[in-house]
Amino acid sequence: MSDELCAALASATNGQIVSRRAEIAFDRNLRLNLLLTLRVGEYSAEVAVETVRNAYPRDVQAAIWRLNEYQISSRERMTAIPLVAAESLSPGARDMLRKRGIGYFERNGNLYLNHGSWLVNIEKPQPEVAKRGVTSLFSxxxxxxxxxxxxxxxxxxxxxxxxxxxxxxxxxxxxxxxxxxxxxxxxxxxxxxxxxxxxxxxxxxxxxxxxxxKKRRNERTRWYCFVDQPKRMLSRLTDEIDKAGLSFPWAFTGTSAANIYAPLLTSTDTTEIVVPHRSGKDLAMALGLKPAEKGANVTLIERDGTSLQFRDLHPNYPSSYFVSPFILYLDLLDGRGRNKELAESVLTRLDL
Missing domain, CATH: 1.10.10.10 (Winged helix-like DNA-binding domain superfamily/Winged helix DNA-binding domain)
Structure with a gap:
């Protein structure tokens, strides 16, 4: 990574790295990972570098401490520019370094340096390869x-x-x-x-x-249900589901459910229902729905996992199940119609 850092510093400042030393001992028990001398025109500056891998705020604390110790170890070193180089940094880690006046470099090319009259702030999209070693929260x-x-x-x-x-x-x-x-x-x-x-x-x-x-793909099927009063669609569908005595869980989501949880629209004319995987046709048959790619007013979404977790009843619809407000918010991020506005309304209700 030191080669990429040197190239990035030289390019961003129109300067050159004139010396590079690794593992600099500055105390009996302390070492600095890398010390660079950057020359820009007639001006030269030392850049004190600590390296980490994929880092969150707690991971960069030790690097910050070593950089501070290096700076205060002698009067000459106080002018050294502190910088953390990493495979990748979390937003919280980058924010912490900025607040502490410490520069940073990431392998994807991100570079931040604020020293004297120099201000370098290069931000690039984070590639997937840089996320290796970071635990996914969303299996x-x-x-x-x-x-x-x-x-x-x-x-x-x-x-x-x-x-x-x-x-x-x-x-x-x-x-x-x-x-x-x-x-x-x-x-x-x-x-x-x-x-x-x-x-x-x-x-x-x-x-x-x-x-x-937003990146996941759901198995959706579209259907038509005749109702003479669209505002009673949820109640009618619920009645039919109750009569069918289905053995699997289900819950309303999307525009109509959001407008009940956080009222915003004067009316809605479509309904979305979440059911377990491979249960869509059973529900469609129980409700007497007809397949309809065009003019559909009922969408069945087949999903397993957390989608039907913490589903709840609404006091105005005592037999109707609704997905949790968090799943509702996530489902509204599809950009359809006025779902973006409804998502903001749900988020306001959640009061995070």
Whole structure:
């Protein structure tokens, strides 16, 4: 990575790296990973570099401490420019370094340097390869833990309690909680058997989930249901489902469900229903729906996992199940019609 860093510094400043030294011992027990001398015109500056891999705020703390120790180890070193070089940095880690006045470089070409009259701020899209080593929070089981944490965002929970609420294993909960701790999106209290954790940045977690949710592909089928009064569609569909006595769970989502949870539109004329995988045709038959690629007013979405987790009843629709507000918000991010406005309305209601 040192070659890429040197090339990036030279290019961004129209200068050149005139010396490069690795593993500089400056204390009996302390070493600096890399020391560069950057020359721009007649001006030369030392760049003190600490390297890390894929880093979150807690991972860069030690690097910041070593850079500070290097600077204060002698009067001459106080003028050295501190910089952290990494495979990739989380947004929180980049923000922390900026606030501490420390530059950073990422392998994808991101470079930030604010020193004297120099201000370099190069930002590039983060490639997928740079995300290796970072734990994904959104596999099927982990999503269930994420969902449970968002629903119970104000509660302190043990790992066992979280596993019971999310219907997952304690191991899966532990993986998710460790990753959230790395990202500094959770807080903890106690230790050992009394250790409890609480989500401290639910909006950050929801935003990250939304980015992954928008990339997924759902199995959707479109149908037509005749109703003489569109505003009674949900009630009619619910009545038919009750009569059918179906054995699998289901829940309303999308525009019509959002307009009930967070009223915004004067009326809606389409309905979306989430059902388990391979249950769409059974529900369509029970409701007497007709296939309709054009003019459809009912969409059946087949999904397993967390989509039907924490579904709920609405007081004005006592027999109708609705997806949780978090799944509802995620489903509204499809950009259709006025769903963007409805998503903001749901988000306001969630009060994150």
């Amino acid at each position: 099927e089981a982990r999503e269930m833990v994420v969902h449970a944490l968002l629903v119970n965002r104000h509660k302190w929970l043990t790992g066992g309690e979280l596993a019971e609420i999310s219907h997952t294993s304690q191991y899966t909960c532990s993986v998710v909680l460790q990753e959230l701790e790395r990202r500094e999106w959770s807080e903890s209290s106690g230790s050992g058997r009394t250790l409890r954790r609480r989500l401290s940045k639910p909006r950050a977690l929801l935003d990250d989930w939304a980015e992954h949710w």
